[in-house]
Amino acid sequence: MNIHEYQGKEILRSYGVSVPEGKPVFSAEEAVKAAKDLGKDVVVVKAQIHAGGRGKAGGVKIAKSIAEVEKYAKELLGKVLVTKQTGPEGKKVNRLLIEAGCKIGRELYLSFTTDRNTAQTVMIGSEAGGMEIEEVASSTPDKIIKEYIDPFIGLAPFQARRMAFKLNIEPAVVNKAAALMMGLYKVYVDKDCSLAEINPLVITEDKNVMALDVKLNFDDSALFRHPDISALRDESEEDPKEREAAALGLNYVNLGGNVACMVNGAGLAMATVDIIKHYGGEPANFLDVGGQGSAEDDAKAFKIMTEDGQAKGIFVNIFGGINKCDIIAEGIIEANKMLSLKIPIVVRLDGTNVKEGREILKKANIPNVIMVESMTEGAEKVVELVKKA
Ligand code: ADP
Ligand code: MG
Numbered sequence: 187m188n189i190h191e192y193q194g195k196e197i198l199r200s201y202g203v204s205v206p207e208g209k210p211v212f213s214a215e216e217a218v219k220a221a222k223d224l225g226k227d228v229v230v231v232k233a234q235i236h237a238g239g240r241g242k243a244g245g246v247k248i249a250k251s252i253a254e255v256e257k258y259a260k261e262l263l264g265k266v267l268v269t270k271q272t273g274p275e276g277k278k279v280n281r282l283l284i285e286a287g288c289k290i291g292r293e294l295y296l297s298f299t300t301d302r303n304t305a306q307t308v309m310i311g312s313e314a315g316g317m318e319i320e321e322v323a324s325s326t327p328d329k330i331i332k333e334y335i336d337p338f339i340g341l342a343p344f345q346a347r348r349m350a351f352k353l354n355i356e357p358a359v360v361n362k363a364a365a366l367m368m369g370l371y372k373v374y375v376d377k378d379c380s381l382a383e384i385n386p387l388v389i390t391e392d393k394n395v396m397a398l399d400v401k402l403n404f405d406d407s408a409l410f411r412h413p414d415i416s417a418l419r420d421e422s423e424e425d426p427k428e429r430e431a432a433a434l435g436l437n438y439v440n441l442g443g444n445v446a447c448m449v450n451g452a453g454l455a456m457a458t459v460d461i462i463k464h465y466g467g468e469p470a471n472f473l474d475v476g477g478q479g480s481a482e483d484d485a486k487a488f489k490i491m492t493e494d495g496q497a498k499g500i501f502v503n504i505f506g507g508i509n510k511c512d513i514i515a516e517g518i519i520e521a522n523k524m525l526s527l528k529i530p531i532v533v534r535l536d537g538t539n540v541k542e543g544r545e546i547l548k549k550a551n552i553p554n555v556i557m558v559e560s561m562t563e564g565a566e567k568v569v570e571l572v573k574k575a
Pocket of ligand 2: 238316399
């Protein structure tokens, strides 16, 4: 789960991590009042959406007067902001953060996340802050500094200081920077984050260390023990189809191509996406139906996968374990009828009750349902059919 920048900053503040003074607002009037309350010469008006890259997209405005705050607030509220992270459809701005302007000396990058190769938390730092860190990591990997954290010891103070020195933070500021790292690490662990990222982490002209931006991602599986975090959920920021699927206990991920994939299990989902790519196709999405559902559930799954018209074909790739192939077959027939689907549905079934499942589909003899023997054959077929469509 993601939260907004201003919510993240409130959490950081409660852990003693220094952030600029600021307040979230929902209207231009509130923005003006918040700016007056701040009483600073420079106020920053920041669009609050669940995506980064706002600065370059015009979502972060520096205002030098109350009149400017009002102008920028009116400009940004209700606007659809398209950033490198939103996708072409962009995200609508419903909230702003009105924040004290900060005199930036240097902009650095700092984050904590899980390194899957070492199965450890890693602290990542870079002097190339403020910019897109993914680009820094791929084009100049030597600019990325890492500290691996022993899960039993936690982040050791010497590691924080070592990071500060490697970031060329001047000696007078090293302790402040190290304290911030310790604070952010505590947030990361206490709140079960999957990512805690500060970009930029700034050294101010008056030698303070501050988080000017923060992105916190939380492990969904741990949310049950953080009601305070769950309460910060902003559903208007989430993909409505992913929400709809989650409500049905299904995992849906939108991928932007034109081959919809209905699978069971995360591993098979990955393999299916890979094999479609291998045959030159582009997955539109995948929907993991998990364990056994009813035919009606399958129909709902098909609806979610196809309703935006993006998918030009469906690949059903199910290995029946808990799922039974005959029930899946009935589900496909039912869904096809209910939704009057016209696009080809390529079906690969294997595992429990596969004979019965295939028999059912054969008998039904539906023109747009094509049965295949293997996953390879299915992927090749669906890509071929979609290309013709
Ligand atoms: P994003 O990562 O979405 O582009 P940021 O919050 O990182 O948004 O802001 C982009 C840039 O705007 C920062 O790198 C910084 O230079 C500037 N900025 C953001 N907040 C402030 C602030 N409070 N005072 C001064 N400059 C700021
Ligand atoms: Mg940023």
